[in-house]
Amino acid sequence: MLRKLSELDYFNYFYLESTMSTAMNNIAIIIITYNRPEDMLALAKNIVGLDQKEQFLEEVIIVNNNSTKDYTAVIDFMDLHKEVNFKYIHSPENLGVSKGRNFAIQQASAPLLLMLDDDCELADKNALQTIAHLFEAKPKTGIISVKVEYFQNRQIQENAFPHKQFEKYKNLAQFDTYYFAGGAHIVRKAIMDEVGYYPENFFYGMEEYDLSYRILNAGYLIEYNAGITMLHKESPEGRQATKDKLKGMWLNKSIVAYTYLPKGYFMTTAIMWSLFYLANSKFDFIGFIKNWIAVFKIPSQTKRTPLATNTLQYLNKVEARLWY
Numbered sequence: 427m428l429r430k431l432s433e434l435d436y437f438n439y440f441y442l443e444s445t446m447s448t449a450m451n452n453i454a455i456i457i458i459t460y461n462r463p464e465d466m467l468a469l470a471k472n473i474v475g476l477d478q479k480e481q482f483l484e485e486v487i488i489v490n491n492n493s494t495k496d497y498t499a500v501i502d503f504m505d506l507h508k509e510v511n512f513k514y515i516h517s518p519e520n521l522g523v524s525k526g527r528n529f530a531i532q533q534a535s536a537p538l539l540l541m542l543d544d545d546c547e548l549a550d551k552n553a554l555q556t557i558a559h560l561f562e563a564k565p566k567t568g569i570i571s572v573k574v575e576y577f578q579n580r581q582i583q584e585n586a587f588p589h590k591q592f593e594k595y596k597n598l599a600q601f602d603t604y605y606f607a608g609g610a611h612i613v614r615k616a617i618m619d620e621v622g623y624y625p626e627n628f629f630y631g632m633e634e635y636d637l638s639y640r641i642l643n644a645g646y647l648i649e650y651n652a653g654i655t656m657l658h659k660e661s662p663e664g665r666q667a668t669k670d671k672l673k674g675m676w677l678n679k680s681i682v683a684y685t686y687l688p689k690g691y692f693m694t695t696a697i698m699w700s701l702f703y704l705a706n707s708k709f710d711f712i713g714f715i716k717n718w719i720a721v722f723k724i725p726s727q728t729k730r731t732p733l734a735t736n737t738l739q740y741l742n743k744v745e746a747r748l749w750y
Contacts, residue, residue: 451484452558454536454615458526459544460491465659467500472547474507482554484536485511489529491520523608524624524633531623534615542656543609547577549655556653557612568617568646569638571606572654583658586610588650590747599652604746605638606648610656617646630671632678639686643737669707673717676703677724679750684724686733691748696721698750 455473459466466488473479473486490497497516504512513533521529531539540557542548550556560570574586582596586607589595595603611634621640624633638648676699683695700721704714733741741748 451480451482452536453482453538453540453554454484454534455486455540455542456527456530456534457486457488457542457544458491458521458523458530459488459493459497460520461493461495462544463493463495463497463500465545466497467503469542469544469547470500470503470507470512474510475551476548476554477551478555479510482558483510485513485534487513487530487533488515489521489526490514490516491522491526492517522629523631524628525626528623528626531615531618537615538612539615539618540612541608541610543658545659546574546609547657547659549575549657553654560612560651560653561614564647564649566645566647567614567649568621568641568644569606569611569613570649570651570654571603571611572650572656573652574607574610574656574658577657577659580657583660586658588648589745591745595650598650601650602744603648603650604642604741604744605635608634609658610654612654617641617644620644621646628678628681629674631675632682635679635682636685639682639733639737642740643686643733669710669713672703672706673713676700676717677720680721681724681728683748684728685731687748688732688738692724694749 457466457469470486473483476483493516501514504510504514515530515533517526517529527541538557538561561567571588574583575581576583584592584596586609587596588603588606589601595601618637621637621644623637625636628636641648676696679699680692680696684692696718700714700718703717704710707713
Protein backbone atom coordinates (compact mmCIF):
# COMPACT_ATOMS: atom_id res chain seq x y z
CA MET A 427 0.00 0.00 0.00
CA LEU A 428 1.52 3.30 -1.12
CA ARG A 429 0.27 6.48 0.44
CA LYS A 430 1.14 10.00 1.52
CA LEU A 431 1.04 10.50 5.27
CA SER A 432 -1.96 12.71 6.05
CA GLU A 433 -2.02 15.23 8.86
CA LEU A 434 -4.48 12.98 10.73
CA ASP A 435 -2.15 9.99 10.32
CA TYR A 436 0.72 12.08 11.60
CA PHE A 437 -1.24 13.25 14.63
CA ASN A 438 -2.41 9.71 15.41
CA TYR A 439 1.21 8.50 15.47
CA PHE A 440 1.37 9.43 19.12
CA TYR A 441 -1.77 7.44 19.96
CA LEU A 442 -1.63 4.35 17.74
CA GLU A 443 -1.70 1.03 19.58
CA SER A 444 0.38 -1.86 18.35
CA THR A 445 -1.53 -4.90 17.05
CA MET A 446 -0.51 -8.52 17.23
CA SER A 447 0.00 -10.38 13.98
CA THR A 448 -2.53 -13.12 13.30
CA ALA A 449 -0.70 -14.30 10.18
CA MET A 450 1.95 -16.96 10.06
CA ASN A 451 4.38 -14.43 8.62
CA ASN A 452 6.47 -13.14 11.48
CA ILE A 453 8.86 -10.54 10.03
CA ALA A 454 8.45 -6.85 9.26
CA ILE A 455 11.29 -4.97 7.58
CA ILE A 456 11.57 -1.36 8.75
CA ILE A 457 13.44 1.18 6.59
CA ILE A 458 13.89 4.92 7.04
CA THR A 459 15.03 6.63 3.85
CA TYR A 460 16.21 10.14 3.07
CA ASN A 461 17.45 11.41 -0.30
CA ARG A 462 18.74 8.01 -1.45
CA PRO A 463 16.25 6.88 -4.11
CA GLU A 464 18.83 4.80 -6.01
CA ASP A 465 19.91 2.95 -2.86
CA MET A 466 16.30 2.50 -1.77
CA LEU A 467 15.38 1.05 -5.17
CA ALA A 468 18.29 -1.39 -4.99
CA LEU A 469 17.19 -2.49 -1.50
CA ALA A 470 13.58 -2.93 -2.66
CA LYS A 471 14.83 -5.16 -5.50
CA ASN A 472 16.98 -7.07 -3.01
CA ILE A 473 13.94 -7.72 -0.79
CA VAL A 474 11.81 -8.85 -3.74
CA GLY A 475 14.57 -11.33 -4.62
CA LEU A 476 14.60 -13.00 -1.19
CA ASP A 477 13.48 -16.60 -0.88
CA GLN A 478 10.32 -17.65 0.98
CA LYS A 479 8.88 -14.14 1.24
CA GLU A 480 5.35 -15.48 1.19
CA GLN A 481 6.04 -17.66 4.21
CA PHE A 482 8.04 -15.35 6.46
CA LEU A 483 7.65 -11.69 5.39
CA GLU A 484 4.55 -9.93 6.66
CA GLU A 485 5.36 -6.39 5.48
CA VAL A 486 8.00 -3.89 4.43
CA ILE A 487 7.41 -0.49 6.01
CA ILE A 488 9.30 2.40 4.42
CA VAL A 489 9.19 5.89 5.91
CA ASN A 490 10.49 8.59 3.59
CA ASN A 491 11.83 11.33 5.87
CA ASN A 492 10.55 14.16 3.65
CA SER A 493 13.23 13.66 1.01
CA THR A 494 13.79 16.37 -1.59
CA LYS A 495 14.83 13.83 -4.25
CA ASP A 496 12.39 12.03 -6.54
CA TYR A 497 11.32 8.53 -5.40
CA THR A 498 9.01 7.83 -8.35
CA ALA A 499 11.13 4.91 -9.56
CA VAL A 500 10.92 3.33 -6.08
CA ILE A 501 7.15 3.75 -5.92
CA ASP A 502 6.67 2.40 -9.45
CA PHE A 503 8.78 -0.66 -8.65
CA MET A 504 6.79 -1.42 -5.51
CA ASP A 505 3.53 -1.02 -7.44
CA LEU A 506 4.73 -3.72 -9.83
CA HIS A 507 5.50 -6.18 -7.02
CA LYS A 508 2.28 -6.79 -5.15
CA GLU A 509 3.67 -10.11 -3.90
CA VAL A 510 5.49 -8.05 -1.25
CA ASN A 511 3.39 -6.01 1.16
CA PHE A 512 5.19 -2.69 0.73
CA LYS A 513 3.86 0.15 2.89
CA TYR A 514 5.42 3.40 1.71
CA ILE A 515 4.76 6.52 3.80
CA HIS A 516 6.06 9.99 2.95
CA SER A 517 6.38 12.00 6.14
CA PRO A 518 5.61 15.74 5.98
CA GLU A 519 8.79 16.42 7.97
CA ASN A 520 12.15 14.80 8.63
CA LEU A 521 11.49 12.75 11.75
CA GLY A 522 15.10 11.71 12.18
CA VAL A 523 16.18 8.15 12.85
CA SER A 524 14.56 7.43 16.22
CA LYS A 525 11.22 9.12 15.68
CA GLY A 526 11.03 7.77 12.13
CA ARG A 527 11.58 4.21 13.32
CA ASN A 528 9.10 4.65 16.13
CA PHE A 529 6.46 5.82 13.68
CA ALA A 530 7.18 2.85 11.39
CA ILE A 531 6.97 0.40 14.29
CA GLN A 532 3.51 1.70 15.11
CA GLN A 533 2.43 0.61 11.63
CA ALA A 534 3.87 -2.90 12.01
CA SER A 535 1.90 -6.02 12.90
CA ALA A 536 4.66 -8.67 12.74
CA PRO A 537 6.35 -9.80 15.99
CA LEU A 538 9.93 -9.55 14.65
CA LEU A 539 11.23 -6.24 13.32
CA LEU A 540 14.26 -6.17 11.02
CA MET A 541 15.72 -2.66 11.00
CA LEU A 542 17.76 -1.86 7.89
CA ASP A 543 19.51 1.24 6.61
CA ASP A 544 18.37 2.31 3.15
CA ASP A 545 21.88 1.96 1.69
CA CYS A 546 22.26 -1.75 2.34
CA GLU A 547 21.30 -5.16 0.98
CA LEU A 548 20.89 -8.57 2.58
CA ALA A 549 23.70 -10.87 1.46
CA ASP A 550 21.82 -14.18 1.47
CA LYS A 551 18.60 -15.05 -0.32
CA ASN A 552 17.57 -17.28 2.59
CA ALA A 553 17.92 -14.46 5.14
CA LEU A 554 14.21 -14.43 6.01
CA GLN A 555 14.14 -18.10 6.91
CA THR A 556 17.19 -17.65 9.14
CA ILE A 557 15.72 -14.58 10.85
CA ALA A 558 12.38 -16.30 11.42
CA HIS A 559 14.07 -18.95 13.60
CA LEU A 560 16.80 -16.90 15.31
CA PHE A 561 14.78 -16.30 18.47
CA GLU A 562 13.50 -19.83 18.90
CA ALA A 563 14.31 -21.24 22.37
CA LYS A 564 15.65 -17.80 23.33
CA PRO A 565 12.85 -16.20 25.37
CA LYS A 566 15.23 -13.76 27.09
CA THR A 567 16.87 -12.46 23.91
CA GLY A 568 15.42 -9.06 23.02
CA ILE A 569 17.64 -7.87 20.18
CA ILE A 570 19.96 -9.63 17.76
CA SER A 571 22.60 -7.54 16.02
CA VAL A 572 23.69 -8.99 12.69
CA LYS A 573 26.97 -9.03 10.78
CA VAL A 574 27.68 -5.90 8.72
CA GLU A 575 30.14 -6.00 5.84
CA TYR A 576 31.14 -3.35 3.34
CA PHE A 577 29.28 -3.90 0.08
CA GLN A 578 32.41 -3.11 -1.91
CA ASN A 579 34.91 -5.57 -0.43
CA ARG A 580 32.98 -7.85 2.00
CA GLN A 581 35.16 -6.80 4.94
CA ILE A 582 33.53 -6.52 8.36
CA GLN A 583 32.59 -2.92 9.10
CA GLU A 584 34.28 -2.27 12.43
CA ASN A 585 32.22 0.78 13.38
CA ALA A 586 29.03 -1.29 12.91
CA PHE A 587 30.28 -4.18 15.05
CA PRO A 588 28.47 -4.47 18.41
CA HIS A 589 31.52 -4.73 20.62
CA LYS A 590 34.44 -2.35 21.09
CA GLN A 591 36.96 -5.18 21.42
CA PHE A 592 36.77 -5.84 17.71
CA GLU A 593 39.89 -7.99 17.31
CA LYS A 594 38.86 -10.28 20.16
CA TYR A 595 35.27 -10.85 19.01
CA LYS A 596 35.24 -10.36 15.22
CA ASN A 597 35.61 -14.05 14.31
CA LEU A 598 32.96 -15.33 16.72
CA ALA A 599 29.73 -16.59 15.17
CA GLN A 600 27.65 -15.61 18.21
CA PHE A 601 28.09 -13.86 21.56
CA ASP A 602 26.12 -11.89 24.15
CA THR A 603 26.90 -8.20 24.06
CA TYR A 604 25.77 -4.83 25.43
CA TYR A 605 24.59 -2.80 22.43
CA PHE A 606 23.52 -3.37 18.84
CA ALA A 607 24.34 -1.94 15.43
CA GLY A 608 21.69 0.66 14.68
CA GLY A 609 21.47 -0.04 10.94
CA ALA A 610 21.17 -3.82 11.07
CA HIS A 611 19.34 -5.46 13.95
CA ILE A 612 16.28 -7.57 14.71
CA VAL A 613 14.11 -6.81 17.71
CA ARG A 614 11.05 -8.41 19.27
CA LYS A 615 8.21 -5.91 18.96
CA ALA A 616 6.64 -7.12 22.22
CA ILE A 617 9.78 -6.23 24.14
CA MET A 618 9.86 -2.74 22.65
CA ASP A 619 6.22 -2.36 23.65
CA GLU A 620 7.31 -3.30 27.15
CA VAL A 621 10.46 -1.19 27.64
CA GLY A 622 9.74 1.66 25.24
CA TYR A 623 10.92 2.59 21.77
CA TYR A 624 13.91 4.54 20.49
CA PRO A 625 14.50 7.86 22.34
CA GLU A 626 12.77 10.56 20.32
CA ASN A 627 14.90 13.38 21.71
CA PHE A 628 17.87 11.84 19.84
CA PHE A 629 17.60 13.05 16.25
CA TYR A 630 20.74 11.17 15.22
CA GLY A 631 23.17 8.92 17.03
CA MET A 632 23.44 6.82 20.23
CA GLU A 633 19.79 5.78 20.29
CA GLU A 634 20.98 2.18 20.24
CA TYR A 635 22.77 2.59 23.59
CA ASP A 636 19.71 4.10 25.26
CA LEU A 637 17.45 1.27 24.08
CA SER A 638 20.11 -1.36 24.87
CA TYR A 639 20.38 -0.30 28.51
CA ARG A 640 16.61 -0.35 28.94
CA ILE A 641 16.35 -3.81 27.41
CA LEU A 642 19.18 -5.18 29.54
CA ASN A 643 17.75 -3.60 32.69
CA ALA A 644 14.42 -5.32 32.00
CA GLY A 645 16.20 -8.67 32.17
CA TYR A 646 16.58 -9.39 28.45
CA LEU A 647 19.73 -10.14 26.46
CA ILE A 648 21.40 -8.64 23.40
CA GLU A 649 23.08 -11.06 21.04
CA TYR A 650 25.38 -10.80 18.03
CA ASN A 651 24.74 -13.43 15.37
CA ALA A 652 26.86 -13.72 12.23
CA GLY A 653 24.28 -15.97 10.55
CA ILE A 654 22.74 -12.91 8.88
CA THR A 655 24.92 -10.55 6.85
CA MET A 656 23.97 -7.03 5.82
CA LEU A 657 26.04 -5.45 3.04
CA HIS A 658 26.51 -1.75 3.68
CA LYS A 659 27.29 0.59 0.78
CA GLU A 660 29.11 3.09 2.97
CA SER A 661 32.64 3.60 1.70
CA PRO A 662 35.26 1.50 3.55
CA GLU A 663 37.05 4.77 4.17
CA GLY A 664 33.94 6.01 5.94
CA ARG A 665 31.94 9.18 5.61
CA GLN A 666 33.10 12.32 7.31
CA ALA A 667 30.46 13.19 9.88
CA THR A 668 29.24 16.77 9.87
CA LYS A 669 29.85 18.98 12.88
CA ASP A 670 26.18 18.83 13.78
CA LYS A 671 26.24 15.02 13.79
CA LEU A 672 29.41 14.97 15.88
CA LYS A 673 27.85 17.35 18.41
CA GLY A 674 24.70 15.24 18.52
CA MET A 675 26.68 12.06 19.13
CA TRP A 676 28.72 13.70 21.89
CA LEU A 677 25.64 15.15 23.61
CA ASN A 678 23.52 12.02 23.25
CA LYS A 679 26.21 9.66 24.52
CA SER A 680 26.67 11.97 27.52
CA ILE A 681 22.91 11.88 28.18
CA VAL A 682 22.94 8.08 28.06
CA ALA A 683 25.89 7.89 30.47
CA TYR A 684 24.26 10.32 32.91
CA THR A 685 20.89 8.55 32.75
CA TYR A 686 22.00 4.96 33.24
CA LEU A 687 25.58 4.66 34.47
CA PRO A 688 27.44 5.58 37.67
CA LYS A 689 28.12 9.32 37.58
CA GLY A 690 31.84 8.97 37.03
CA TYR A 691 31.16 7.56 33.58
CA PHE A 692 29.18 10.68 32.70
CA MET A 693 32.26 12.85 33.14
CA THR A 694 34.66 10.52 31.36
CA THR A 695 32.20 10.15 28.46
CA ALA A 696 31.68 13.91 28.13
CA ILE A 697 35.42 14.62 28.25
CA MET A 698 36.49 11.91 25.80
CA TRP A 699 33.76 12.78 23.30
CA SER A 700 34.63 16.46 23.52
CA LEU A 701 38.19 15.62 22.53
CA PHE A 702 36.88 13.41 19.71
CA TYR A 703 34.77 16.34 18.52
CA LEU A 704 37.75 18.68 18.48
CA ALA A 705 39.91 16.26 16.55
CA ASN A 706 37.24 15.50 13.95
CA SER A 707 35.83 19.01 13.55
CA LYS A 708 39.21 20.54 12.71
CA PHE A 709 39.28 22.22 16.11
CA ASP A 710 35.96 24.00 15.96
CA PHE A 711 36.29 25.74 19.32
CA ILE A 712 33.01 27.66 18.98
CA GLY A 713 31.05 24.42 18.54
CA PHE A 714 33.15 22.85 21.30
CA ILE A 715 32.17 25.55 23.81
CA LYS A 716 28.49 25.59 22.78
CA ASN A 717 28.19 21.84 23.15
CA TRP A 718 29.93 21.84 26.53
CA ILE A 719 27.27 24.32 27.68
CA ALA A 720 24.60 21.83 26.57
CA VAL A 721 26.43 18.98 28.33
CA PHE A 722 26.63 20.97 31.58
CA LYS A 723 22.83 21.35 31.47
CA ILE A 724 22.24 17.59 31.31
CA PRO A 725 22.04 17.04 35.11
CA SER A 726 19.36 19.70 35.49
CA GLN A 727 17.35 18.52 32.47
CA THR A 728 17.66 14.74 32.65
CA LYS A 729 16.19 12.28 35.13
CA ARG A 730 18.58 9.55 36.22
CA THR A 731 17.35 5.97 36.06
CA PRO A 732 20.51 4.04 37.04
CA LEU A 733 20.95 0.48 35.93
CA ALA A 734 20.38 -2.27 38.49
CA THR A 735 23.35 -3.95 40.11
CA ASN A 736 22.82 -7.18 38.19
CA THR A 737 22.72 -5.24 34.91
CA LEU A 738 26.05 -3.60 35.72
CA GLN A 739 27.43 -7.03 36.57
CA TYR A 740 26.26 -8.27 33.17
CA LEU A 741 27.99 -5.33 31.47
CA ASN A 742 31.22 -6.23 33.22
CA LYS A 743 30.79 -9.88 32.27
CA VAL A 744 30.48 -9.08 28.55
CA GLU A 745 33.40 -6.62 28.76
CA ALA A 746 31.39 -3.53 27.96
CA ARG A 747 33.27 -0.31 27.40
CA LEU A 748 31.53 2.22 29.64
CA TRP A 749 33.91 5.09 30.15
CA TYR A 750 33.24 6.79 26.81
